[in-house]
Amino acid sequence: MELQVMILDDEYIILDGLCSFPWSDYGYRISATARNGLEGLEKLDQAKPDLILTDVKMPGMDGLDFAEKAHEIYPNAVIVILTGYDSFAYAQKAISIGVEEYLLKPVDYDELKAMAARIAGEIHAKKEKQQEIRDLKKYFNRSVPQLRSKFAGNLLYGRIQGKGVVKEQAESLNLTIEKYIVCVGRKVVGENKIHTGDKWIEEFACINIFEEIFNDFGIHVLSDYNTATAEYNFILLFEKEEENAVCMEKALQACSKIQVEVERYLKAHMNFGLSDVEVDEYQANAQYRKAQTACRQCVYLGTNIILRYEDLQYEKQTDFVITSGEKTHFMMTLFQDSFEKAEDELHQMFRNAPEDVSPVKFAAMDLLLGCMKFPYICAVDSEIHNKNWNLSVLQDGIKRICQCENTEEVLNCLLNLFGTLIKQNTEGTDERNRKLVQSVLSYIEKNYSGDLSMDDLTEKFHVSRTYISRLLKKYAGKSFLEYLTDVRFQQVEKLIADNKYKQYEIAEMVGYKDFGYYIKVFKKRYGITPNEFRKHI
Structure with missing residues (x-):
């Protein structure tokens, strides 16, 4: 889609020269020209400009006043000021009213070409983003009944x-x-x-x-x-x-x-x-x-x-329920945030507990069961599935909750039980992390010759890129890319020593599809080219 450009200058020669610029080469079409700001305002609606080039000094209405009004009407239009006056005051006002470029006359042809190309890219990117937002809003509006x-x-x-x-x-x-x-x-x-x-x-x-x-x-x-x-x-x-x-x-x-x-x-x-x-x-x-x-x-x-x-005329039983949303949030706080925050949330959940302690006990038992299951359900390829998860905490917890006589005793009982759960869940964390890192390193060593990326690791081990990176740095002392490069070049050295393969074959065998990039990495690593390296073996 062509971009609309509007040009204002009171000097005919300059206006004609700007109109002679090959705007179409950069995806523009001149939609209007004007000799001053007043004429420009009259043509503004017709022009619907994406880009405005305007002189500063013009009779009737100068370029800065025009730019200010144009910006109010077309806030997305890019405004470029053209002037022979290298004045800080002009630049200051231009910036305040949304002018994005400030070029001195006579305009350098190469500078104008570079500006036209760059602004065209920026405008198209902005339009694409705006279209995405419009599409999302349209989709959202269509989905409102289902969302409600x-x-x-x-x-x-x-x-x-x-x-x-x-x-x-x-x-x-x-x-x-x-x-x-x-x-x-x-x-x-x-x-x-x-x-x-x-x-x-x-x-x-x-x-x-x-x-x-x-x-x-x-x-x-x-x-x-x-x-x-x-x-x-x-x-x-x-x-x-x-x-x-x-x-x-x-x-x-x-x-x-x-x-x-x-x-x-x-x-x-x-x-x-x-x-x-x-x-x-x-x-x-x-x-x-x-x-x-x-x-x-x-x-x-x-x-x-x-x-x-x-x-309902029958004697209603006292009801006390912790919602599934509250339970989920509490469990995430308990196991992934801090015990102190979890303690505050627990007191908040039970703040409106009835005097009758029976429904409070049932709610506490339900919460304890959920917290027992949470680490097990969330664990993927984890040692928690292979070790004997101590379920006696649940059995002992239910017994202790049943013996409580009021809500305060129930809360104290739960806090003790949750402390035990946290201890059980964190025991051996360092060992599990070490085993995870070892599994990651082993996977890299087996799959280095493919197009291996961090996304492959996150999909395989079900943890985020950030988490894997942090563990690799801590336990292996290297980033993913550093370790992958080490593994690949261990093989490169062996293949070069065998003297059976050409360098482009070696590059492909160890996972470098781009031969130029392989050479670049090699020289950075050894300070010499692969052929020079072969001579020293």
Whole structure:
């Protein structure tokens, strides 16, 4: 695509000379010329310039004033000032208004050619980057419905790590969660069951219909379908000014309307469970469990039931759950960060623990089990799989947690257990690292003749380039490239001594596809050419 260049100069000879420059050789086309800034402004929209060359001293409006206004209208256009005045004041103002080049007249032809080529490359690179960003935005906008559904599922199932992350993800999806009710629905299918192969079509259609009905009642909604439980999950969003009773009434009416439509068109029934009205988006997982409890209770009451959690009359058991997001974040902090930070996170997770210690104990046992599994699951080709991982910590831990009488005792017990886990996990770390380095070196020695790279090592050993580099420096005293070069040239020396092969054959045999690069490395290493080296053997 041709780049548009606009040229301004009040001297006809200079203007004509600049127009005679072979702009097309560098991918440009002159889209407009002007004799002063005012004329330039009139032609600016028509020109749509990528590059502007303008003189400074011109009648009516000078080049700097024009450049300032042009920059406001076309901020991506590259502006080059042409002037016979080598003035620091001009340069200062030019920089302040976004001018990127400052050339003195008469302009050196070679300098102009170099500038034109360089700026063309920069403009094309910038345009490609801008196009990539536009494509990403377009893709993102197309994906927003799916991303919102994914966000709703992660929020309901407690997969998001931390309240700040919830707000950040919601903002990126242009969502505001001020007040909400979680709604869980389950279809009770009659005799006319839908064909299994068409089930996903029905689910998709139902979600769209349900969303439309909720919208008809002035309720914005985030939707998720749980295939494992065959439940439709909704986060019903309300303005924070709406009274809780009004929010609940709208939800009840919308659910009732959905029941009518499902019975009319699908010959089926829908049961719904509704949570309390909540304002803290991070409590969505707790509210989801409430809605799910109410929905599942409907099974004992009949069909086409709408049950609020607050309607349940039995004595509710105290519930205390650590979400999967919180657990994952804690385990990563414990094993990959510091014990002190993990201790702070543990106290944060249990800060709202109920007085009843029983659910706290169950949550603690679940967390302990997850922490026991975490190092084992994360280990790849590691000694941890080959040694006897001490599972008695789990057995002893459960016994000790059961004996605790309050949350504080549970936390102290967990901290002692996690200290034991950390010690067990870090024992022999130095030995494991040494073995990993030995495996890496052995792999290099076996595969030096191929097109070997750090990416091959990361794929083989499942650790990052940075980590491998750090270990090689620490335990082998060399970088990957240094060690690979040593191995290759050990073979080079042997092959030269054999006197059977030409140098280009030797280069290819040890992994150098570029013969010129092989010669360069050889001379740098030995200070002489391969042929001179052969003479000294």
